[in-house]
Amino acid sequence: MSEENVKHLPSAIPLPLPEAELTDVVEKSKDWALMHGAAMRSKTTFSEDSLNFAPFVLVPTAFPRKQFLKSIEIQPILNELMHKVAHSREFLTECLQETIKVDDFTGRLFNIYETVFNEGVTQPISLGLVRSDLMLEGSCKGHAPSDSTPICCWKQIEFNTIASGFGWLGPSSRAIQRYVLQELGHSDKLKNLPDNNALEGLCSGMIEAWKLYGNSNAVVLFIIEDVTYNICDQRFHEFKIREMDPQVKVIRRNLTEIGDRATLGAKKELIIDGFEVAVIYFRAGYEPGHYHSEKEWDARLLMERSLAIKSPTIHYHLAGTKKVQQVLARPGVLENFLSDPSQVERVRNIFTGLYSLDFDEVGEQAIQMAIDDPERFVLKPQREGGGNNVYGLEVREAIKRMKDSEERTAWILMERIHPPLSRGYMVRPGGSKVPEMVDMVSELGIFGVVLGDGESIWYNKQVGHMLRTKVSTADEGGVAAGLGALDSPYLI
Ligand code: ADP
Ligand code: MG
Ligand code: MG
Numbered sequence: 001m002s003e004e005n006v007k008h009l010p011s012a013i014p015l016p017l018p019e020a021e022l023t024d025v026v027e028k029s030k031d032w033a034l035m036h037g038a039a040m041r042s043k044t045t046f047s048e049d050s051l052n053f054a055p056f057v058l059v060p061t062a063f064p065r066k067q068f069l070k071s072i073e074i075q076p077i078l079n080e081l082m083h084k085v086a087h088s089r090e091f092l093t094e095c096l097q098e099t100i101k102v103d104d105f106t107g108r109l110f111n112i113y114e115t116v117f118n119e120g121v122t123q124p125i126s127l128g129l130v131r132s133d134l135m136l137e138g139s140c141k142g143h144a145p146s147d148s149t150p151i152c153c154w155k156q157i158e159f160n161t162i163a164s165g166f167g168w169l170g171p172s173s174r175a176i177q178r179y180v181l182q183e184l185g186h187s188d189k190l191k192n193l194p195d196n197n198a199l200e201g202l203c204s205g206m207i208e209a210w211k212l213y214g215n216s217n218a219v220v221l222f223i224i225e226d227v228t229y230n231i232c233d234q235r236f237h238e239f240k241i242r243e244m245d246p247q248v249k250v251i252r253r254n255l256t257e258i259g260d261r262a263t264l265g266a267k268k269e270l271i272i273d274g275f276e277v278a279v280i281y282f283r284a285g286y287e288p289g290h291y292h293s294e295k296e297w298d299a300r301l302l303m304e305r306s307l308a309i310k311s312p313t314i315h316y317h318l319a320g321t322k323k324v325q326q327v328l329a330r331p332g333v334l335e336n337f338l339s340d341p342s343q344v345e346r347v348r349n350i351f352t353g354l355y356s357l358d359f360d361e362v363g364e365q366a367i368q369m370a371i372d373d374p375e376r377f378v379l380k381p382q383r384e385g386g387g388n389n390v391y392g393l394e395v396r397e398a399i400k401r402m403k404d405s406e407e408r409t410a411w412i413l414m415e416r417i418h419p420p421l422s423r424g425y426m427v428r429p430g431g432s433k434v435p436e437m438v439d440m441v442s443e444l445g446i447f448g449v450v451l452g453d454g455e456s457i458w459y460n461k462q463v464g465h466m467l468r469t470k471v472s473t474a475d476e477g478g479v480a481a482g483l484g485a486l487d488s489p490y491l492i
Helices: 019-037 065-073 077-086 091-095 104-119 170-183 187-192 196-215 229-243 253-262 294-305 314-319 322-328 341-350 363-373 393-402 406-410
Strands: 059-061 126-137 151-161 219-224 250-254 270-272 277-281 310-311 354-356 377-380 412-415 424-428 435-451 457-471 484-487 489-491
Touching: 019 170, 019 424, 059 065, 059 424, 059 435, 065 077, 065 126, 065 151, 065 435, 065 489, 077 091, 077 126, 077 314, 077 322, 077 341, 077 435, 077 457, 091 104, 091 314, 091 322, 104 229, 104 314, 126 196, 126 310, 126 314, 151 277, 151 322, 151 341, 151 435, 170 187, 170 196, 170 393, 170 424, 170 457, 170 484, 187 489, 196 277, 196 310, 196 435, 196 457, 219 229, 250 253, 253 270, 253 294, 310 314, 322 354, 322 412, 354 363, 363 393, 363 406, 363 412, 377 393, 393 406, 424 457
Parallel strands: 059 489, 219 250, 219 277, 277 310
Antiparallel strands: 126 151, 126 435, 270 277, 354 412, 377 412, 424 435, 435 457, 457 484
């Protein structure tokens, strides 16, 4: 976008800060973050015995209050939608039929899905611990111009159904910025930081599921990567569960350990190292690199076959693919899942243009659009965890390369969203003692918890949020990856 089209959100407090004040508040807020667990393990100097604070934005980013409330209000509708999508075998099968022919990873997940559904599902209950990610689109049309605050509307980036992290780091970002505002003499502004109880909300979901399982000796199993960088986020879930209900024991294992040592009991109870597992919470298993060999795939299938309540079930995992998101945006599709037309309308409004690259008329049109104007789009494969998408002129190169290959059906094309900019300071481990002011953009994640089965939903809540902010020139803003930073909304 050209400079004159770029809109800025106002800042929560007058910036820039005088240098002495900035240096002082950066120094103490770093310590505050570290000493309150807003931290991660370092990728460069990894040690299980130490932590770095997680990068954070010093002052919270201003958001129009009305928009923030809208994002929260829509979450239960999205929860219901995705629960129903996950439970529609016909829909998932149709959506993914082309994708699974060329995308081996999605194909393997789909095979597990087919296997367990053909055998008969042992545990009908799904626990959804989900996160809908949104960005404000700064150039929404159809609204009257108001004051200096840009007119914006939410557009959904994606809907995560597996390993939806930051249930701890989300609320802890608010806590850091609360401290910063107070230290800078802005205590009067604290009321504009919305409550965020994501951690309690997500852990309540796991405890509810544990109760439904009905064996007080059974445990909650976290499926983890071989090396956990985002350790605070995970451990605080564990600590919170233990605090909320000391009866619920939590264990952590990776897929390899499950493959080596887990078995199914007479009623298909999942047993590992002498523990019966009531609930499985996947913080890994969403990318091919987590499956080193057949052993890890066998582990996933074993868990899926088991009586344990899973977050996510394999069908929830598949429902969270970008391909499903793209099909949901087709005219007339939402109506199959949501009966209230006003709900359909609200959900449709947060969708941006999403196009398949199938070998049909729509696909050919999308290919042409991407070649003509690549910077209008983001090209996405069926992957999670960041760093997989294609942006800018590379969209054209990638499209040209795979235009005549089946591979293209494994990707979707999405309109690029242009959020309004904010200006502020990012504080990073190893960074300058006096950070520069930078232009930034933010992505808001709203957490949801759903419990239900193929027939009904009996627990459906919006439970909190997380805000990630990146420098405006970065394509992606993973916090652990280094370009993103923890942030929280300041409502104006
Ligand atoms: P993942 O599942 O890997 O997180 P996402 O769809 O969330 O995949 O894409 C990763 C990041 O790319 C997002 O966090 C966002 O910063 C950026 N991104 C994705 N889609 C868009 C889009 N349509 N417009 C602008 N940025 C996008
Ligand atoms: Mg994702
Ligand atoms: Mg994402």
